[in-house]
Amino acid sequence: MKIDPKSPADLSAQIAKAIRDAILSGDLIVDERLPSEAELADQFDVSRPTVREALKRLAAQNLIRTQRGAAGGAFVRRLGYHEARAQHITTSTLLLSMNAVDFDTACEARFALERACAPLSAERRSADHLATMRAEIHRQSQPGLSDESFCDSDVAFHRALVDGAENPVLSYQLAGAVEAMQPLMNMITFTQRNRDMIVGLHTRIADAIQARNAAAADAALDELTAYTLQLGNDAMVAREKR
Amino acid sequence: MKIDPKSPADLSAQIAKAIRDAILSGDLIVDERLPSEAELADQFDVSRPTVREALKRLAAQNLIRTQRGAAGGAFVRRLGYHEARAQHITTSTLLLSMNAVDFDTACEARFALERACAPLSAERRSADHLATMRAEIHRQSQPGLSDESFCDSDVAFHRALVDGAENPVLSYQLAGAVEAMQPLMNMITFTQRNRDMIVGLHTRIADAIQARNAAAADAALDELTAYTLQLGNDAMVAREKR
DNA sequence: CGCAGTTTAATTGTCTGACATTTTGTTGAC
DNA sequence: GTCAACAAAATGTCAGACAATTAAACTGCG
Secondary structure (H helix, E strand, O other): OOOOOOOOOOHHHHHHHHHHHHHHOOOOOOOOEOOOHHHHHHHHOOOHHHHHHHHHHHHHOOOEEEEOOOOOEEEEOOOOHHHHHHHHHHHHHHHHHHOOOOHHHHHHHHHHHHHHHHHHHHHHOOHHHHHHHHHHHHHHHOOOOOHHHHHHHHHHHHHHHHHOOOOHHHHHHHHHHHHOOHHHHOOOOOOHHHHHHHHHHHHHHHHHHHOOOHHHHHHHHHHHHHHHHHHHHHHHHHHHHO | OOOOOOOOOOHHHHHHHHHHHHHHOOOOOOOOEOOOHHHHHHHHOOOHHHHHHHHHHHHHOOOEEEEOOOOOEEEEOOOOHHHHHHHHHHHHHHHHHHOOOOHHHHHHHHHHHHHHHHHHHHHHOOHHHHHHHHHHHHHHHOOOOOHHHHHHHHHHHHHHHHHOOOOHHHHHHHHHHHHOOHHHHOOOOOOHHHHHHHHHHHHHHHHHHHOOOHHHHHHHHHHHHHHHHHHHHHHHHHHHHO
């Protein structure tokens, strides 16, 4: 762990970077204990509050966890799929909402990636994944469902489709594209006719996955892509008219 | 912005969460100025260092930026593609390295996603993207190139391929899959024969993209996937023998 | 009245020192 | 030998102060 020169300001950022680099480069192993705040303050020649701010930065990135008490301190944290996924979704959602990404771009990205999963999912899906897909289709068919709940179910359906590929890296990467779309999808008002159409396409996808027919799944996803794009554009037009 | 109960500990985390939620929910707009640290300390009924730790957490997530001086303070930050990309790559790299993801899984995910981009890239690629791809192929062909530089160039080539789809959301999502693979790829020793083979496949991909031939690009990527998987498995076997 | 230079005030960055809280380890009594 | 009380170590929090920086207000001169 190295020092920092008398560069102008933001000592805490420099210290955080030094420690982060040590973790990234493997100098610090998972579950390894960092020196105490007092020791770090001594090493970097700064005060304890400054060290603390640096540690909080790292804690915010899920790189360390802290524990109070005698044998306490800061420990390098194992970044699990769950936390990484949550972080990825948060970042993706913010990115989309803060940059006024148009519906077409986000939609295109989402379905392009999903179609990459479909063949793998058709090959490997378990009965569990299939059951989840069927259950969500059933939920989507229920009358009186709010638009928001319909979107929730839509996301759950597609998550099951992606998870069916049994590749955690793929699930992690896709989470950002699928879940971050939800706020955009929530701007759409789904008529009963829209819902019937989507449920029909979902059923075709589930059937194809069940039959391990990658080509059929791809075709249904292609239609769903086009239909979703159309719905999004209709919503945009209606929005501008208002 | 609401208060926090007398819950036991980690006031700074609670405050950070409160402010983060305010940003996520849209209560705080981009470039809006937060109250000063002293005011926040007053509102939340904590001391200024505690507020500062909370703000550092948010700064680490690129949610705010701080500025010194009279009209200074903390401002809600627009999350740009560049920062989001960097964050995503860091998280993905850590996720792979800390969870001992096997080469096959990561490789499968990467190429599945890349193949999703290829058709779009074939359709939309600019002369610039094509020139970058050709330049990287040329770099990869040079003798005496270190394995590390070869990998660098490989990543640059694939980045150009993905960027060719002209979809920033896609580029962002793919960055995690492509760049995070680099540490794994760096464990492979590339013989001259390996490199010739890869350069050949890259050339086929570039040719297909130039000709706007999606099917040919897909076929070449398919071969590259298989070849990369084989190289990775060979490296694993060699590693275990040692 | 207008503009340039200076002053001033607000705000973050950092330090010092202290106390509270929590957990662990040790020691002493039985 | 076992258990309980105490001491130690570490983080969490607070209070007050000073330094650094920057924008705005003010002042003086033309």
